[in-house]
Amino acid sequence: MTTDATPDAGAPPFVTEGYKPPKATHKARVLPGFRLSLGITLTYLSLIVLIPLAALLARPWEHGLDGVWQAVSDPRVVASLKLTFGTAFAAAVVNLFAGLVVAWVLTRYEFPGKSLLDALVDLPFALPTAVAGVSLCSMYAANGWIGSLFAPLGIKIAYTPLGIFVALIFVGLPFIVRSVQPVLAEFDAEVEEAAQTLGASPMQTAVRVILPSLLPALLTGFSLAFARAVGEYGSVIFIAGNMPFVSEITPLLIVIKLEEFDYAGAAAVAVAMLALSFLSLLVINGVQLLLSKRGRA
Amino acid sequence: MKVRAPEAPKSFPALVLLAFAVLWMALVILLPLVNVLAEAFKQGVQPYLSSIVQPDALSAIRLTLLVAGIAVPLNAVFGIAAAWCFTRFDFPLKGLLLSILDLPFTISPVISGIVWVLLFGAHGWFGAFLQAHDIKIIYALPGLVIATILVTLPFVARELIPLMQDQGTDEEVAAVTLGASGWDVFFRVTLPNIKWALTYGVLLCTARAMGEFGAVSVVSGHIRGLTNTLPLHIEVLYNEYDSVGAFAAATLLAGLALVTLVLKSLLEWRFADELAAHRRH
Numbered sequence: 001m002t003t004d005a006t007p008d009a010g011a012p013p014f015v016t017e018g019y020k021p022p023k024a025t026h027k028a029r030v031l032p033g034f035r036l037s038l039g040i041t042l043t044y045l046s047l048i049v050l051i052p053l054a055a056l057l058a059r060p061w062e063h064g065l066d067g068v069w070q071a072v073s074d075p076r077v078v079a080s081l082k083l084t085f086g087t088a089f090a091a092a093v094v095n096l097f098a099g100l101v102v103a104w105v106l107t108r109y110e111f112p113g114k115s116l117l118d119a120l121v122d123l124p125f126a127l128p129t130a131v132a133g134v135s136l137c138s139m140y141a142a143n144g145w146i147g148s149l150f151a152p153l154g155i156k157i158a159y160t161p162l163g164i165f166v167a168l169i170f171v172g173l174p175f176i177v178r179s180v181q182p183v184l185a186e187f188d189a190e191v192e193e194a195a196q197t198l199g200a201s202p203m204q205t206a207v208r209v210i211l212p213s214l215l216p217a218l219l220t221g222f223s224l225a226f227a228r229a230v231g232e233y234g235s236v237i238f239i240a241g242n243m244p245f246v247s248e249i250t251p252l253l254i255v256i257k258l259e260e261f262d263y264a265g266a267a268a269v270a271v272a273m274l275a276l277s278f279l280s281l282l283v284i285n286g287v288q289l290l291l292s293k294r295g296r297a
Numbered sequence: 298m299k300v301r302a303p304e305a306p307k308s309f310p311a312l313v314l315l316a317f318a319v320l321w322m323a324l325v326i327l328l329p330l331v332n333v334l335a336e337a338f339k340q341g342v343q344p345y346l347s348s349i350v351q352p353d354a355l356s357a358i359r360l361t362l363l364v365a366g367i368a369v370p371l372n373a374v375f376g377i378a379a380a381w382c383f384t385r386f387d388f389p390l391k392g393l394l395l396s397i398l399d400l401p402f403t404i405s406p407v408i409s410g411i412v413w414v415l416l417f418g419a420h421g422w423f424g425a426f427l428q429a430h431d432i433k434i435i436y437a438l439p440g441l442v443i444a445t446i447l448v449t450l451p452f453v454a455r456e457l458i459p460l461m462q463d464q465g466t467d468e469e470v471a472a473v474t475l476g477a478s479g480w481d482v483f484f485r486v487t488l489p490n491i492k493w494a495l496t497y498g499v500l501l502c503t504a505r506a507m508g509e510f511g512a513v514s515v516v517s518g519h520i521r522g523l524t525n526t527l528p529l530h531i532e533v534l535y536n537e538y539d540s541v542g543a544f545a546a547a548t549l550l551a552g553l554a555l556v557t558l559v560l561k562s563l564l565e566w567r568f569a570d571e572l573a574a575h576r577r578h
Contacts, residue, residue, distance in 0.1 A: 041383075098321050130532055133510075
């Protein structure tokens with residue numbers, strides 16, 4: 001006799017050898033609350049995330065494709081997109097190196113105050129962006145703690161693109177550290193010992209053995225820091241100066257358009273920003289995939 | 298596989314790396330926090346105290362607590378429901394739903410704000426209807442609440458899902474087999490197993506809800522004493538060149554951030570096994 005006798009899956013068939021009950025129906029039968037929990041989840045996600053995002057995606061088209069293109073190709077919008085994505089990229093690159101060193105020091109060395117340093121890494125996550133924003137602005141202004149050191153050299157930091165870059169470095173650091181740290185902590189010590197037994201110097205081991213295995217985590221951290229920096233608002237607008245064409249970031253321009261009741265324009269720029277950042281993440285993911293393929297070959 | 302234990306830095310490159318890391322963290326991360334205190338107390342304790350007890354500041358504090366008090370419990374209930382259905386059942390499109398759940402983490406806070414204006418603003422989808430019935434959402438409390446809910450939506454769910462996945466369903470299935478009702482299973486088996494992860498998620502959610510700036514700034518309208526939360530109050534004062542007032546309010550939020558960090562570290566240290574297996578932000 002075979003299993004064809006039991007079309008209603010879940011009830012054990014007469015022949016049990018090699019038989020696995022279909023997962024879904026099996027679980028759904030034993031534990032209660034499927035309909036209730038799925039109902040809450042779907043309703044909540046629809047009301048809070050999906051419908052609002054649909055409103056965003058639907059809005060730009062009211063003046064047709066031409067209207068969208070006009071809104072997005074406006075020189076002021078293009079300048080802000082260049083600034084936003086450029087400073088986000090530059091800050092993420094700096095954090096790639098700084099974050100790697102911080103993660104390395106936290107996993108490799110034992111020193112007094114280490115757990116404090118470790119907890120401090122999360123400060124940019126925990127500190128509200130408006131607080132970071134006003135504080136960075138006053139620090140890097142010409143009469144601030146750091147700004148006053150650079151002012152005599154003729155370098156202005158606050159109210160310039162340089163200020164945006166500095167703020168985004170603050171915001172992005174934890175993403176790199178927290179992505180790399182666990183991978184570094186679990187790196188197989190035997191691989192490292194093997195490299196050194198074969199005559200590699202500590203420097204060679206670090207660069208040629210450990211670093212390649214960290215690349216995927218580094219890229220993950222990079223893309224998280226980059227994505228956060230592109231959308232960042234609170235920590236940037238105080239220090240940015242917000243001069244059109246010079247230091248005006250895209251999120252601010254969206255808010256300005258909205259306050260001028262240009263809803264379609266605001267939505268068009270917002271959708272363009274979303275599309276560009278998803279595209280960037282796709283490229284980074286592609287690089288990651290390429291690297292992992294090369295690693296296997 | 299063995300893992301290398303951390304050791305005291307002895308070699309010259311090790312010391313250079315350590316010095317760089319400590320200096321970088323001090324200058325880039327710690328200094329902005331210290332600067333908040335320095336600016337707040339620049340003119341002494343008295344101006345600091347008087348700017349915290351001024352009516353606009355107090356109403357901003359009340360509003361911040363109120364908004365978080367509504368948004369966080371709702372997101373906690375959603376987080377539990379979502380974790381239950383994602384980890385206890387299989388259903389089609391689960392992966393897609395999980396990506397949608399993560400969206401608020403990846404989109405700009407400004408976008409999390411403007412979507413509500415596009416729906417409920419004067420020229421939004423439901424704008425005319427709301428005006429006709431004299432319902433205020435944008436530039437009022439409901440707008441602040443829904444914007445905050447959107448921004449902080451994933452925190453609790455994202456903390457519970459990996460943990461409940463790891464824990465599996467054995468204990469719950471056993472309870473059901475022994476005749477426990479659904480709510481009994483949840484309150485006596487599931488909830489005790491996830492209570493610390495739930496606390497952790499609620500903690501992060503609360504901190505973000507109270508500190509959120511971009512999304513609420515778009516829907517608030519900055520009406521003093523009415524729709525200014527604490528972060529918006531900081532912005533208003535700072536733009537009016539009331540530096541002491543702005544930084545005094547900022548110390549409250551910085552204090553909140555520090556308390557969050559301490560509680561978070563405590564939870565990670567004391568209940569490491571009962572939180573999700575890996576450390577997350």
